[in-house]
Amino acid sequence: MAHNQNLRRLKDRSAGHVMGGLTWVAATLVIAIGLALLARAQPLLDLQPLGSLLTSSEWSPLRGQFGFFPFIVGTLAVTLLAMFLAVPPCLLTAIYLAEYAPARLRQSVKPAIDVLAGIPSVVYGVWGTLTVVPVIRDYVTPWVSRTLGFIPLFRADNPTGYGVLAGGVVLAVMVFPIIISVTEEVIRAVPFGMREAALALGATRWQMIKTVVLRRARPGVIAAVVLGFSRAFGETMAVMMVTGNVAQIPRSIFDPAYTLPALIANNYGEMMSIPLYDAALLAAALVLLIVVLIFTIIARIVLAQAIKSAA
């Protein structure tokens, strides 16, 4: 009997240790990667401080100029456009699924959305190249430049279809699943009693959703959007295949863009004989890692608090 108890306690404790240990390994790994990147980027950082790397626009590796600014703007442009396109339909879908859809529909749609999340990003890239780019080239660009071309943001100097818009559309579709499923979950975490309280006062369903559910779920919804943002920010393959990859600051949604992840993926391992090239790419990787990490951590904290306060 006593033996049995000791064994159980031992198992309990060792299970705890194993899981705790693994958690630490994962956390340490991230830090180790960060430090390794920093060490390899150091030669460049010694010559040029990070601040000036981030704000300089000139990218001419052969002349030793490594300005990240065009890539940062490119990444932000594509990501922000993706969020702009993705957030409204995702919120409406999540509200519909959580509040209006019959349980049967919800139960069959949710797995389908999760499948979307599992599609390899190269497949999205192929879809972008075969469908999104031609549609933008043949229909969207001519039409928009005819009607809105006088606005700089919609100037069509690049007729190829490869550019910020294509990247934004592909990325938007890629972040649908995460934004929808997280938002749907936080909306459904709002207690039934609270909805009922509003309805019992005579609120219509939409009034109840607007004034009670969305208000209550707001931190969680924000977290879902930030999670989607950090997912989009770090996305490499699909974006690389459709944005045109020209190292210049995009001025219009049709201009080509070059994102940080694409820069690294396209060039690492090539032209490595150029001095400091390797250090520059790894500095770019470090910037990317830090930004994504910060956004993910913020999103997780907000989300955890949102779920705790909703329960």
Place this chain on the structure above:
Amino acid sequence: MDSAINDPLIQIQGLNVAYGSQLAIRDVSVDIPAQQITAIIGPSGCGKTTLLRSISRLTELVDGVRVWGKILFDGQDVYAPDVDVTEVRKRIGLLAQRPFPLPMSIYDNVAYGPRLYGVRQREALNAIVEKELRAAGLWDEVKDRLHAPATALSIGQQQRLCLARGLAVEPDVLLCDEVTSALDPISAQRIEGRLVELKTNYTIILVTHVLRQARRLADYVIFMYLGELIEHGPAEQIFQHPQHPKTRAYLAGELY
């Protein structure tokens, strides 16, 4: 046994409620008197909550519920197809077992209903908030922090806030589902006291597990068992001279 009520405000006629295939209310017909406290009593799971919520059409929020039969409120069937359900719920308020303050300030909780119905003026809202918080016996405790979040209140205060919030839409009827069961004895007493005062203006229907509470408060009693209405009548009659053996057994504490 059939003691007809003079002016019933609510007439339940042949009401049935099914959760999926399980029948929770079976052919219940009963009249509920105006401006009195009617207590629904019976063992756990007998359908008290279901019957109560059906009156303001809140049972239908559960997936897969079917309701048939009639509930006449002021002579109008609340289940008739052309009825505006928000209007029904405005006139028949609910106080739930556990308080659920809305995610906003104390003030905004009380003002929630009036705002839904178009009251916008600051002074009008201020007056409503003060009046109903007083009626719920909460004003003195919160008058200095009306704009603090409602969740900062104690459970007992939250329940009184929910009462004020419900009163602010000026319903005719107040449905109360075990409203004191989550509260400490003092808070429970306060709520009970409020209900007794409120019955001069409101018709109150109260579900309770606590027989002593029913004896203290009720003017009229409905006894349910396994989804069926077993017996109903004025409180003295049910408590002093129960007719049905099941009612007698329940009152004697022999039926669960």
